[in-house]
Amino acid sequence: MLNIIVLVKQVPDIEKVRFDMETGRIDRSSAPAEINPFDLNALEAALQIKEKLGGFITxxxxxPMQAVNSLRDAMARGADDAILLEDRRFAGADTxxxxxxxAAAIRKIGSYDIILCGEKTVDGDTGQVGAEVAELLEIPHIYYVSRIVNVSEKSITVVSETEDASYVLESDFPVLVSVTRDVNKPRLPTLKSKMKAMKSQVKIWHAEDLSGFLEPDKTGYAGSPTSVQKVVVQGEKTRQGRVYRQVEEGLAELIRLFESKGLI
Ligand SMILES: Cc1cc2nc3c(=O)[nH]c(=O)nc-3n(C[C@H](O)[C@H](O)[C@H](O)COP(=O)(O)OP(=O)(O)OC[C@H]3O[C@@H](n4cnc5c(N)ncnc54)[C@H](O)[C@@H]3O)c2cc1C
Incomplete structure (x- = not known):
């Protein structure tokens, strides 16, 4: 039986979210929150592995506390256990x-074969967290996985897609695998599984629960060597259009415009 951990981040619905232009921060109250779409693919990959070989998915x-809802959603989709790391000392963290x-929480969980995560998030969008977690745990990682070719009790074979080429890679466990949206189509939770998940308990771990696994100066704002100085939201560019009823009139205007720009 494989122990699988899926990293799940709660993100705002990116179609609806607004930015607070004064603080440069995302106004999270402006949009409903959901599981980062790429993490749904990571969870689906975990479920398919479990279906094939048996396993336990965390x-x-x-x-923040609201992320409990996303973890309940993950349980409704098939995760066996869910842990939220919540503490004001974790706030203001960079990647x-x-x-x-x-990584500290994963060390505390202790036994794991595969860690699955999304290629990136739709809000932070750095694509750094998976690789960093693997490096901190000193385990191999495979990124941009678009296909899982085979999984056995000891190893996984995948296709990793980069801009230049596709690579078939194999790794023994433990390994961190970061998936793209091409890897699968996430299943939807059923009404029954949603009801069951409503009653399931999401474990909450605070900073003191990670003591011995996490140095206090490595987390939250204090543990962040980078900080966002300014966020600029690009204004939408609108096309300028003009309608001419006569072809000659339109052509004359076009020629005048090209001449004024030195194009002809
Ligand atoms: C320089 C900098 C400063 C920042 N400062 C702040 C700040 O002051 N306040 C603030 O609220 N945010 C801040 N952030 C954002 C915060 O660091 C990110 O939300 C977080 O580190 C995740 O990064 P990401 O969204 O780019 O994830 P990515 O690296 O794009 O995510 C890849 C995958 O990692 C996993 N993952 C990522 N984050 C989590 C998570 N939290 N839980 C579980 N799995 C996860 C998911 O599977 C995801 O698909 C800052 C980011 C940067 C780059």
């Missing part, structure tokens, strides 16, 4: 501090 997230905190 969904792990760091975030490195986030990775230290997630």
């Amino acid at each position: 969904a792990l997230s760091m975030g 490195l501090a986030t990775s230290h905190t997630l």
